[in-house]
Amino acid sequence: MIEISTIKEVAILAGVSPATVSRVITQKGNISSETRAKVYSAMEQIKYVPMQSQSQSKSATISFSIARDPKEMLGNPFFSDVLCGISDAAKKLDYNVQFSLYYTAQEQIEKTIQLFKRKQANGFIFTSVMSSDKDLLLKSMQDKGIPFVMIGSSLNHSVFSVHNDNVRDSYMATKYMLGKGYRNILFLTPNLKQDVMYDRIHGFQRAIEESGEDASAHIVNCSNEEVDIARALDKVIEDGVNFDAILTMECIMSLIAMKYCQSRNMNVPQDVGILSFNNAPYLDNVSPSITGLNLNPSVLGAEAFQLLYELIDTKPQAMVQKSVTLPSEIIERQSTQRVFK
Numbered sequence: 001m002i003e004i005s006t007i008k009e010v011a012i013l014a015g016v017s018p019a020t021v022s023r024v025i026t027q028k029g030n031i032s033s034e035t036r037a038k039v040y041s042a043m044e045q046i047k048y049v050p051m052q053s054q055s056q057s058k059s060a061t062i063s064f065s066i067a068r069d070p071k072e073m074l075g076n077p078f079f080s081d082v083l084c085g086i087s088d089a090a091k092k093l094d095y096n097v098q099f100s101l102y103y104t105a106q107e108q109i110e111k112t113i114q115l116f117k118r119k120q121a122n123g124f125i126f127t128s129v130m131s132s133d134k135d136l137l138l139k140s141m142q143d144k145g146i147p148f149v150m151i152g153s154s155l156n157h158s159v160f161s162v163h164n165d166n167v168r169d170s171y172m173a174t175k176y177m178l179g180k181g182y183r184n185i186l187f188l189t190p191n192l193k194q195d196v197m198y199d200r201i202h203g204f205q206r207a208i209e210e211s212g213e214d215a216s217a218h219i220v221n222c223s224n225e226e227v228d229i230a231r232a233l234d235k236v237i238e239d240g241v242n243f244d245a246i247l248t249m250e251c252i253m254s255l256i257a258m259k260y261c262q263s264r265n266m267n268v269p270q271d272v273g274i275l276s277f278n279n280a281p282y283l284d285n286v287s288p289s290i291t292g293l294n295l296n297p298s299v300l301g302a303e304a305f306q307l308l309y310e311l312i313d314t315k316p317q318a319m320v321q322k323s324v325t326l327p328s329e330i331i332e333r334q335s336t337q338r339v340f341k
Contacts, residue, residue: 006048006310013042018306022093061096062086062308063121064301067108068128070101072190072224076250077280078297079127082151085301086125093309105133109140116146123308125301127151130193149308151300153195153323160311162303162324164295166196169328170203173247173275173293178211180336182245182273186236187219188229188257189249197249200277204247218243229256245273251280254290258335274335288334295328 011018016035024031024039042048064086066079083099090097098121102108115121126148129137138159141148150161177185187204189197201219208217218241222232236243246261248254254276261272268274268288276283279292303324 006314008310009046010039010042010048013045014038019092026094059094059096060122060312061098061120062090062123062125062305062312063098063100063112063115064125064127065100065102065108065112066126066128067102067105067130067133069103076224076252076278078250078278078295081297082127082301082304085298085303086305087301088298089302089305095305095309105130105137109137112146113140113144116144123147123149123312125149125151125304125308128194131195131198132193134195147308147311149304149311151304153199160307160322162300162307162326164300164328165325166199167203167206169277169293169295170200171207172203172328173277173330174204174207175211176330177245177247177273177275177336178207178215180273180338181340182336182338183215184241184243185215185217185245185247186233186243187217187247188232188253189219189221190224190253191221200249224250224253224256226256226259229253230260233257233260244271245275247275247277249277251276251278251283251290251292254283254292254335255286258286258288258290269335269338273338275330279331283331284333291333291336292331293328294331296326299326 007018007021011021014021014035016039020031020035021039024036064083083097087097100108100111100115102111112121112124116124124141124146126137127150129150129152138150142159148159150159151163152161153163153166174185185204185208187201189201191197205217208215218236220232220236222228246254246257248257254274258268258274261268261274266272274290276290276292277295279294283290283292303326307322307324
């Protein structure tokens with residue numbers, strides 16, 4: 001690990017915000033002479049030298065990059081909320097944001113390198129990276145000296161990252177359902193190809209194991225399309241598996257699961273409780289409304305931009321690692337409010 005002088009450090013020393021430091025450097029905004037003096041003094045004390053592009057007041061561009069089948073993103077507000085968080089934070093520092101969607105990691109790598117070489121993007125934020133692609137993607141970026149930040153855990157790589165604790169969040173959600181009296185819980189997940197899914201399954205299973213022998217866990221793999229979810233749940237019933245709760249990985253899956261239960265005369269939340277591992281405003285507008293886990297995606301986006309801004313600004317000469325873990329909270333709604341008689 002190496003020590004890096006950053007805008008944040010200048011801001012702390014000067015007693016102002018990072019945005020104020022940036023405006024002093026770029027000579028934008030109405031900044032008092034007293035504040036400018038404090039900032040310049042702090043910069044001198046820690047030998048901070050701003051990027052050339054900043055001192056010349058040129059706007060930079062960062063890219064929010066995803067390699068994923070667009071069909072898998074339908075109905076999932078997580079990505080749009082992350083993008084909004086990135087955009088809001090970037091706007092404050094006069095950065096532009098572009099969004100890039102690719103079908104494969106190889107295409108993502110090639111296009112990312114191309115964008116950086118052509119100076120069409122100064123840095124990149126990656127999310128939803130498949131476990132099998134992570135090593136190649138991150139190594140390719142590091143070998144080319146491309147600034148980037150990961151949204152998602154990356155414990156085995158020396159990178160800047162911001163993420164939720166998915167083991168903790170899954171454990172918390174499962175314990176919440178157990179506390180509501182649900183005992184036979186289905187874990188409905190679209191795939192097992194991402195670290196986030198492995199972590200959530202781990203937290204789920206740990207909570208079930210700790211609860212004792214009266215609880216059971218069943219992992220059900222299917223896509224987020226209605227026909228696949230219905231087919232998967234039909235098979236669960238045909239196999240004689242009893243369930244009284246469903247945890248879904250995406251909001252759209254929770255809506256489909258509820259529709260399925262209602263079509264089979266299963267009352268939600270009395271017969272089956274439903275909780276989504278994401279949260280969206282529309283979950284509050286259905287009947288019954290659906291409990292969701294708020295992962296703070298807009299904050300994830302804003303924090304990712306701030307990390308990338310620091311990385312672009314400091315240009316470290318050695319591999320460093322910095323990780324930010326954000327809290328999560330359960331937004332309780334009607335789908336888990338079982339009434340005991």
